Amino acid sequence: AAGVIQSPRHLIKEKRETATLKCYPIPRHDTVYWYQQGPGQDPQFLISFYEKMQSDKGSIPDRFSAQQFSDYHSELNMSSLELGDSALYFCASTGLAEADTQYFGPGTRLTVL
Amino acid sequence: DAKTTQPNSMESNEEEPVHLPCNHSTISGTDYIHWYRQLPSQGPEYVIHGLTSNVNNRMASLAIAEDRKSSTLILHRATLRDAAVYYCILRDVGDDKIIFGKGTRLHILP
Numbered sequence: 001a002a003g004v005i006q007s008p009r010h011l012i013k014e015k016r017e018t019a020t021l022k023c024y025p026i027p028r029h030d031t032v033y034w035y036q037q038g039p040g041q042d043p044q045f046l047i048s049f050y051e052k053m054q055s056d057k058g059s060i061p062d063r064f065s066a067q068q069f070s071d072y073h074s075e076l077n078m079s080s081l082e083l084g085d086s087a088l089y090f091c092a093s094t095g096l097a098e099a100d101t102q103y104f105g106p107g108t109r110l111t112v113l
Numbered sequence: 114d115a116k117t118t119q120p121n122s123m124e125s126n127e128e129e130p131v132h133l134p135c136n137h138s139t140i141s142g143t144d145y146i147h148w149y150r151q152l153p154s155q156g157p158e159y160v161i162h163g164l165t166s167n168v169n170n171r172m173a174s175l176a177i178a179e180d181r182k183s184s185t186l187i188l189h190r191a192t193l194r195d196a197a198v199y200y201c202i203l204r205d206v207g208d209d210k211i212i213f214g215k216g217t218r219l220h221i222l223p
Binding site: 004031033035042043044045048050055056058090092094099100101102103104105106107 | 145147151155156157158159162198200204209210211212213214215216
């Protein structure tokens, strides 16, 4: 079965650079979530989209923005990167038929040097 | 937000049942109990969820106390591949984001 696809899987950036992470949800899923997991930490909710509209927002820095496109894929844009942004970024998706179950992608490991 | 309390870590022998406890004494009537797990170097994975009645699926069973203030995730026959961090999560109806707590790190001994 198709799973959530995230790209790139690994990304290395310098401080103050920008990064764009992409998420392709499972086909027919209309809701996407982004989570950040720092080293040794538990995943923290950042932001979510339903039908291309932002549906909820967590502790996402103002330097980060995200959107969901007409094909339901989502991008997380991160600017003025800081060392503390180094983390695993997970995308999850769900749809009406999934009874609130979220399906997570493999994550993007961002390293800021 | 309702909170959950889980042991930091547990150990179990391979091919034996594992009972992972979760306390949620402030659970509200509309909170569902969800369990996710995160295997090493992977994204979280849904395990099971329930509201009041015990639930079974191919991965595990969920036993919910009558007062709903606690629940237990049961892995009937643990394998080495079940070594993961297990998260017990409360989610209200209409609350779609997941708030992860500390979880229980399960070690499986061969």
